[in-house]
Amino acid sequence: MIEINGLVKKFGPFTAVDGISFSVARGEVLGFLGPNGAGKSTTMKMVTGFLAPTAGHISVCGHEVGPDTLAAQRMIGYLPEGAPAYADMTPLQFLRFIADIRGLKGSAATAAIARAVDRTEIAGVMEQPIETLSKGFRRRVGLAQSILHDPPVLIMDEPTDGLDPNQKFAVRKLIAEMAPTKAIIISTHILEEVDAICSRALIIDRGRIVADGTPAALTARSRYHNAVTLTLDAGDADAARDALSAVEGVVSMEEDARGADHSFTLFATSADEADTSLVDRVGNLAREKSWNVRTLYGEPGRLDEVFRSLTRPDTEKAQGDAA
Amino acid sequence: MRETLAIFKRELAGYFATPLAFVFMIIFLFCVGGFTFYLGGHFEAGQANLKGFFQFHPWLYLFLIPAIAMRLWAEERRVGTIELLLSLPIPLWSAVLGKFLAAWVFAGISLSLTFPMWLTVAYLGDPDHGVILAGYVGSFFMAGGYLAIGSCISATTRNQVIAFVVSVVVCFLFTVSGLPIVTDFVSVWAPQAVLTTIASFSFLTHFEAIVEGVIDLRDIIYFVTLIGVWLVACGIVVDMKKAG
Numbered sequence: 401m402i403e404i405n406g407l408v409k410k411f412g413p414f415t416a417v418d419g420i421s422f423s424v425a426r427g428e429v430l431g432f433l434g435p436n437g438a439g440k441s442t443t444m445k446m447v448t449g450f451l452a453p454t455a456g457h458i459s460v461c462g463h464e465v466g467p468d469t470l471a472a473q474r475m476i477g478y479l480p481e482g483a484p485a486y487a488d489m490t491p492l493q494f495l496r497f498i499a500d501i502r503g504l505k506g507s508a509a510t511a512a513i514a515r516a517v518d519r520t521e522i523a524g525v526m527e528q529p530i531e532t533l534s535k536g537f538r539r540r541v542g543l544a545q546s547i548l549h550d551p552p553v554l555i556m557d558e559p560t561d562g563l564d565p566n567q568k569f570a571v572r573k574l575i576a577e578m579a580p581t582k583a584i585i586i587s588t589h590i591l592e593e594v595d596a597i598c599s600r601a602l603i604i605d606r607g608r609i610v611a612d613g614t615p616a617a618l619t620a621r622s623r624y625h626n627a628v629t630l631t632l633d634a635g636d637a638d639a640a641r642d643a644l645s646a647v648e649g650v651v652s653m654e655e656d657a658r659g660a661d662h663s664f665t666l667f668a669t670s671a672d673e674a675d676t677s678l679v680d681r682v683g684n685l686a687r688e689k690s691w692n693v694r695t696l697y698g699e700p701g702r703l704d705e706v707f708r709s710l711t712r713p714d715t716e717k718a719q720g721d722a723a
Numbered sequence: 724m725r726e727t728l729a730i731f732k733r734e735l736a737g738y739f740a741t742p743l744a745f746v747f748m749i750i751f752l753f754c755v756g757g758f759t760f761y762l763g764g765h766f767e768a769g770q771a772n773l774k775g776f777f778q779f780h781p782w783l784y785l786f787l788i789p790a791i792a793m794r795l796w797a798e799e800r801r802v803g804t805i806e807l808l809l810s811l812p813i814p815l816w817s818a819v820l821g822k823f824l825a826a827w828v829f830a831g832i833s834l835s836l837t838f839p840m841w842l843t844v845a846y847l848g849d850p851d852h853g854v855i856l857a858g859y860v861g862s863f864f865m866a867g868g869y870l871a872i873g874s875c876i877s878a879t880t881r882n883q884v885i886a887f888v889v890s891v892v893v894c895f896l897f898t899v900s901g902l903p904i905v906t907d908f909v910s911v912w913a914p915q916a917v918l919t920t921i922a923s924f925s926f927l928t929h930f931e932a933i934v935e936g937v938i939d940l941r942d943i944i945y946f947v948t949l950i951g952v953w954l955v956a957c958g959i960v961v962d963m964k965k966a967g
Binding site for chain 2: 485501
């Protein structure tokens with residue numbers, strides 16, 4: 401439903417988005433990951449027709465953004481970063497205004513507003529000026545605005561940024577509920593969120609896509625994939641070190657001491673090979689030696705590690721740009 | 724058209740959602756009254772007309788209209804709602820026009836609240852109502868001119884104070900371009916044709932003719948064109964500054 405081809409955006413000499421192509425189908429929740437300034441928001445602004453691309457094509461439900469921007473915009477519900485809204489209006493006035501602009505009239509508008517209000521659970525604050533609302537409610541008013549016309553395409557820029565864990569949970573639940581019937585793009589830099597709601601993730605760095613896959617596939621790119629982590633009582637650490645390095649199939653080992661706990665992470669010969677027997681071997685060894693085992697598990701991989709290995713932090717980038 | 728109307732309604736309601744509208748109207752009415760009676764010598768003139776009333780409108784508008792116009796776009800950009808507004812399925816011109824019309828109607832409401840002046844003159848004497856009506860029409864169009872300038876300048880910044888100050892300066896230049904303060908400066912080096920052109924941009928020149936009761940089509944065309952040109956400029960500025 402969303403097709404993006406060779407998208408480029410330059411601001412003067414600075415290239416914010418550098419040849420991005422991807423597509424999103426109905427039922428997919430695509431997570432945009434990337435450091436701040438990687439080009440996530442800029443890409444979203446171009447898809448929603450707010451910014452004009454320097455080059456490339458965007459098509460939303462068959463409508464090309466550029467020659468047919470208005471038709472594309474009708475298909476899109478957009479939550480800009482920070483969920484901006486007219487502060488002097490009440491949510492009711494605000495949603496009426498959006499309904500008005502979107503061409504919903506009379507009972508259709510009332511029904512659409514009621515549905516959006518119900519889904520985002522803002523019924524209790526409909527008569528308060530938006531400027532007096534808490535951050536969580538403001539975000540939900542923004543969400544209500546974006547889903548008001550029940551769009552087939554939803555684009556949300558950091559929908560859970562700055563919310564407390566309960567609010568985050570509620571927003572994720574809402575997105576998951578809507579996912580089957582819509583094509584959804586969300587941007588985030590909260591990695592757990594990708595696991596929680598996205599069916600696919602794109603990692604973007606300096607305007608380019610550096611990784612594209614399901615959260616599980618991305619996680620599997622971690623060097624921790626299929627590694628085994630054993631946490632012991634610190635007293636057993638010295639005895640365990642030699643015994644563990646001698647376990648069959650272990651090529652290297654990392655240690656991490658935390659208070660009374662000491663963890664060993666063992667890397668098997670090949671991270672790609674699903675070697676579940678390593679966990680068993682380590683487990684047997686621990687039982688044999690009667691160590692005080694706190695936890696033992698095979699790692700699926702660490703997404704934050706993948707993220708860090710694929711992207712550069714902001715400071716480095718600034719130096720790189722200056723050079 | 725529907726979108727323009729929706730934006731128009733929202734903007735106009737926005738003026739009245741805060742005390743801004745009432746503060747503005749009260750100050751406007753006080754100033755109009757004060758200027759007319761104390762500076763304009765309304766009573767001393769002993770004439771049943773509103774010349775003393777209208778002659779101060781350009782100078783009042785110079786400060787008060789930029790105050791209405793300054794928030795039009797600067798506020799949207801500061802708060803970030805411009806991203807919301809311009810990603811809704813509306814053509815850019817409808818947003819520009821809707822906002823301008825809301826401000827213009829607001830100015831019109833303020834202007835119409837000066838009707839007791841007209842009643843007073845009508846009660847005390849036998850004024851030429853046509854001339855007074857012409858004055859109101861001219862004043863309304865002039866307010867539109869100032870507003871169009873103000874809305875364009877509001878689009879260039881996210882700071883309302885800057886928008887206000889720059890608008891006042893630009894409006895001032897347009898107001899006085901027919902007066903010696905500008906013409907003396909230009910006449911030294913420019914040919915007569917340039918001088919006439921610059922002078923013809925003056926709000927005062929066009930407004931004074933209307934206040935005299937002469938609604939010349941050219942004066943109306945002048946204000947309408949001026950509004951149109953500045954609104955087009957406003958649209959271009961909004962479009963260009965989106966990235967910033």
